[in-house]
Amino acid sequence: MSGRDANGVTISDVAAAAGVSRQTVSNVLNRPARVAPETAERVRQAIDELGYRPNRAAQNLRERASRCIGLKIPAPIGVSNFLDRFLYSLTVAAGSAGYHLLLFAPTAVDEELATYEDLIRTGTVDGFVVADVSARDRRLPWFAERRIPFVCFGRPWGQEDGPYTWVDVDGAHGIAQGVDHLIGRGHRRIAYLGWPEGTGFGDERRRGWQRAMSRHGLDTDGLIGVCAEGVAVAAEAAERLLARPEPPTAFVCGSDTHAVGARLAGGLDAQGRPRVEVVGFDDSPAATLISPRMSSIRQPLDEVARRVVSLLTTRVQGSDSPPEGVMLRPELVARE
Amino acid sequence: MSGRDANGVTISDVAAAAGVSRQTVSNVLNRPARVAPETAERVRQAIDELGYRPNRAAQNLRERASRCIGLKIPAPIGVSNFLDRFLYSLTVAAGSAGYHLLLFAPTAVDEELATYEDLIRTGTVDGFVVADVSARDRRLPWFAERRIPFVCFGRPWGQEDGPYTWVDVDGAHGIAQGVDHLIGRGHRRIAYLGWPEGTGFGDERRRGWQRAMSRHGLDTDGLIGVCAEGVAVAAEAAERLLARPEPPTAFVCGSDTHAVGARLAGGLDAQGRPRVEVVGFDDSPAATLISPRMSSIRQPLDEVARRVVSLLTTRVQGSDSPPEGVMLRPELVARE
DNA sequence: GGTGGCAATTTGAACGATCAAATCGCCCCG
DNA sequence: CGGGGCGATTTGATCGTTCAAATTGCCACC
Numbered sequence A, B: 001m002s003g004r005d006a007n008g009v010t011i012s013d014v015a016a017a018a019g020v021s022r023q024t025v026s027n028v029l030n031r032p033a034r035v036a037p038e039t040a041e042r043v044r045q046a047i048d049e050l051g052y053r054p055n056r057a058a059q060n061l062r063e064r065a066s067r068c069i070g071l072k073i074p075a076p077i078g079v080s081n082f083l084d085r086f087l088y089s090l091t092v093a094a095g096s097a098g099y100h101l102l103l104f105a106p107t108a109v110d111e112e113l114a115t116y117e118d119l120i121r122t123g124t125v126d127g128f129v130v131a132d133v134s135a136r137d138r139r140l141p142w143f144a145e146r147r148i149p150f151v152c153f154g155r156p157w158g159q160e161d162g163p164y165t166w167v168d169v170d171g172a173h174g175i176a177q178g179v180d181h182l183i184g185r186g187h188r189r190i191a192y193l194g195w196p197e198g199t200g201f202g203d204e205r206r207r208g209w210q211r212a213m214s215r216h217g218l219d220t221d222g223l224i225g226v227c228a229e230g231v232a233v234a235a236e237a238a239e240r241l242l243a244r245p246e247p248p249t250a251f252v253c254g255s256d257t258h259a260v261g262a263r264l265a266g267g268l269d270a271q272g273r274p275r276v277e278v279v280g281f282d283d284s285p286a287a288t289l290i291s292p293r294m295s296s297i298r299q300p301l302d303e304v305a306r307r308v309v310s311l312l313t314t315r316v317q318g319s320d321s322p323p324e325g326v327m328l329r330p331e332l333v334a335r336e
Numbered sequence C: 001g002g003t004g005g006c007a008a009t010t011t012g013a014a015c016g017a018t019c020a021a022a023t024c025g026c027c028c029c030g
Numbered sequence D: 001c002g003g004g005g006c007g008a009t010t011t012g013a014t015c016g017t018t019c020a021a022a023t024t025g026c027c028a029c030c
Helices: A011-018 A022-030 A037-050 A055-064 A081-097 A109-121 A141-144 A171-184 A200-213 A232-245 A256-266 A286-291 A301-316 B011-018 B022-030 B037-050 B056-065 B080-095 B109-122 B139-143 B169-184 B202-217 B233-240 B257-267 B285-290 B302-314
Strands: A068-072 A099-103 A127-130 A148-153 A166-169 A192-193 A224-226 A249-255 A276-280 A295-300 A325-328 A331-335 B066-074 B101-104 B127-130 B150-153 B164-167 B190-192 B224-226 B250-253 B279-280 B295-298 B325-329 B331-335
Touching: A011 A037, A022 A037, A022 A141, A055 B056, A068 A081, A081 A099, A081 A301, A081 B080, A081 B101, A081 B325, A099 A109, A109 A224, A127 A141, A141 A148, A141 B066, A148 A301, A166 A192, A166 A301, A171 A200, A171 A249, A171 A276, A171 A295, A171 A331, A171 B011, A171 B250, A192 A200, A192 A232, A192 A256, A224 A232, A224 B190, A224 B202, A232 A256, A232 B285, A249 A256, A256 A276, A256 A286, A286 B233, A301 A325, A325 B127, B011 B022, B022 B037, B037 B302, B066 B080, B080 B101, B080 B190, B080 B302, B101 B109, B109 B127, B127 B139, B127 B302, B139 B150, B164 B302, B169 B190, B169 B250, B169 B279, B169 B295, B190 B202, B190 B257, B190 B279, B224 B233, B233 B257, B250 B257, B257 B285, B302 B325
Parallel strands: A068 A099, A068 A127, A127 A148, A148 A166, A166 A325, A192 A224, A192 A249, A249 A276, A276 A295, B066 B101, B066 B127, B127 B150, B150 B164, B164 B325, B190 B224, B190 B250, B250 B279, B279 B295
Antiparallel strands: A099 B101, A295 A331, B295 B331
């Protein structure tokens, strides 16, 4: 704590103070077994006294690694703080693996790959987390060709067993849990409200509902509503379903936004209690705030983040691991 | 694009290919004026052919700078995606200044300062953005003592003219705009609904309402409601105000969450239109989704981010600039 | 007493870039 | 024809760390 300058203390300063060579100091830190106990003690004392911390740039240069993971932060179009939460989990997971998260912003599509390439070639990052995988994402083959380490959060739809490494949450299973839950509470007419066909995860969630219903021998006719994400449009779509003969008494939804819409459309009964029961997806704080006792399906983001980081770091460290797909189960948070 | 390995091409490879010395290659990139045009052209061609990109670790070591800005990502307790949006703006702003954002996670309070110190001493980051300034934040004097470069987003309350550099948004002025807007639309009984006393920004917003009201010669008695952030509690607090004699016809609110609550409490009239008019704060997408035509006060996050980055980078680059406080004006987004 | 073995430590050489100073080549002028 | 001046380019040193190989000191054994 007495170094003249914040960054003035080098390994040689410590070596001089402890009366050893710089390599011995390095060994104390990296190969303690090689150093005699008394020497190590003396060196450690010098380190503390001088407040020495190894220079990261020098280590990076020598070890040809930045211990940084790159993540493109998408333009904030959404509504939920899903990204906030994942980012937090990812930062924590990276931290305990000795890595840091380095953010970069999206660029024009035709510069996007150049941005990724730059970060790798300059050694600014060791690999990437791809959190916004799209169907036939052109980044994935491009990374693979160049042997750029990366792990997806989200399945590369259509190539789940292909050459890419990913971690994802089984949305169909989550939705099925929701259906089981509602059936357990006596519902039989359970509608699905979610995105229009075309998003991989949305389609999967809808199929999960369909399979769960038929497993219970229940009909799904006239019980499916689709609309873009948005409370107002979701409420309208839910109202249309509720206006039919034999209306649903409950909804499982592709997102919390859809769920809030459905609940709004259902309205309140004489006792001021929601008239339809709903299960949302994501268990977002915003939804719980609006609709405090609404059930929702929670993705295990901490676990996702840990797995992503662990898969990525082994790949970064050069071991040529085979591609791997990890499927995690979401959990129904039942309220009310 | 023909280097054998992703990161195999060094400045010496380029030099050899172009038939010059490594320093000339360096000059082409950093001091083009020093190099003869034909030589520069030849070198640039070699750079392109080999796909050379300077190694960041080597540059960092030599220049004693990481070109990274550290940001502690808070635990995701909130509801809005405010952080998402600021993070995005900050990433973009940092990027165009040649910096990257490096995230780290909060630790136990007594390790927190050690985490900051480590990042600086190891040269992992050049400085910090402090986005969660609290009243008498103990980090600020600690940074200052150690001459660690940092810039706050948010005022160091009570020391606005003190030794710290900050960027903030004038909440009182924003709220005053809201009041003016509502008065222009014929309202006279305008309530304020926001946080209980004790948060710097909340108190400021409340004072802004009070001053604006008295500027217009309007009474504020019985028009103030406070509660924690949350739609349900906000609705209750708003209901209490509405139940009084001479109830408010409009609300200005400390946050969008408060505003959504107030609008909920107001309910709809015979034509299905909201009965009370509200102005929120933050113009968060979540609020607009729930309450599509609600007005709100928007913080100029892009501008905040640009200023923060610009102030920080000049401080990082060693110029001993005096402390500076930058106050930006929010903008009322009037809908309906 | 010479030698082999071994643990502890040191020395030299990278890693890839940039700065400062030295050198080169060329033209011009006395 | 020698040397001064100047622009273009190269050489040497350095940033702080770690790896690999060399060295030291010590003990045991023949």
